[in-house]
Amino acid sequence: MEILILMxxxxxxxxFFQTFFLHRYAAHQTFKMSKFGERACFFLTWLFQGSNYLSAYGYGVMHRMHHAYADTEKDPHSPKYDANVFTMMWRTKNIYQDINKKRIPVAEKFTKNVPQWERFDKFASSRISRLVWGALYTTFFIIFASVWWHWLFLPVAFxxxxxxxxxxxxxxxxxxxxxxxxxxxxxNLLPFDFLMMGEGYHNNHHKHSxxxxxxxxxxxxxITYCIMLVLNKIGMIRLNKA
Structure with missing residues (x-):
């Protein structure tokens, strides 16, 4: 049970922090929040993504490029221009790292107002951080995995x-x-997107980004927007007017 709860x-x-903070805030800026709230989201993204931590800057810039070049050769990730899902994700990883480490020139329209906390990103994206999270996940599985198939979830956690x-x-x-x-x-993947908390309405999003x-x-x-309405109501964020 503990393994399933962790997963x-x-x-x-x-x-949630990927779609709320990295996607809807960093890339599209569909709402505003305080600097404290922004920094808290950096930390919480690292806390819950762990070994998978994604930088708001790298993600935000790359996602803007995806919208600008969707399904063309310049798209950072497209089934039309990658032989399979593994080659697509490997190419995406390389582009993300090049953007995040500023190894390639990027047009200002893709970087404008994208939040960045360089010192925190350097720590959260470091090999040490990822290895520590990996060790913590593995330790959790050693303690709580009670049947063999529980271990199939460990690569998913990574x-x-x-x-x-x-x-x-x-x-x-x-x-x-x-x-x-x-x-x-x-x-759009599912009529009711219980799996991806609204991210699965991808066609809708590409029409109204x-x-x-x-x-x-x-x-x-x-589901994410429903949570955002509550956060807006209590003053933690301020949704842009549609």
């Missing part, structure tokens, strides 16, 4: 954020339904 926490809480990326950047460009005709292959709510039709409940 659920890593899946959904890690995913690679949770890339797995989230694969689901959207690969599968949501191949499978699903569309509400809008767009210039790329983006699709500046909207905080990724759901459009009555049954498309964006």
């Amino acid at each position: 659920l926490v890593l899946w959904y809480v890690g995913l 690679l949770m954020a890339p797995i989230h990326g694969v689901i959207i950047n690969w599968f949501a460009h191949i499978y699903g339904y569309v509400n809008f005709k767009v210039s790329d292959t983006s699709k 500046g909207r905080a709510n990724f759901g459009v039709r009555w049954f498309e409940v964006d």
Whole structure:
């Protein structure tokens, strides 16, 4: 039971900070928050992504490039230009690292106002940090894994954020339904996105990239947006007017 609880926490809480902070805030800036709130999100993203930590700067810039070049040769990740999911994710990893370490020139339109905390990112992205998290996960499994198949979840814990990326950047460009005709292959994965907390409404998002709510039709409940409404109500964030 402890293993399953850990996996659920890593899946959904890690995913929340990926979609709430990295995607809707860093990349698209669909809401505003204080500097303290921003720094708290950096820390919480590291806490719940652990060995998978993604920088708000690297993610935000790369995601803006994905929207600008969706399903073209310049797209950082596209099933149209990668032979399989593994080559796509390897190329994505390399582009992300080049952006995050500023090894390649990037147009200002992709970097403008993207939050960055360089000292924290350097620590959170370090090999030491990732190895410590990996050791903590492994120790947890040693203590609590009671049947052999529990160990099948350990690689998932190590690679949770890339797995989230694969689901959207690969599968949501191949499978699903569309509400809008767009210039790329983006699709909505599920009518009710319980799996990806709203990220699965990818076709909707590509049509209306500046909207905080990724759901459009009555049954498309964006769980992350529901949480954002509560945070907006209590004053922790300020949603942009649609």
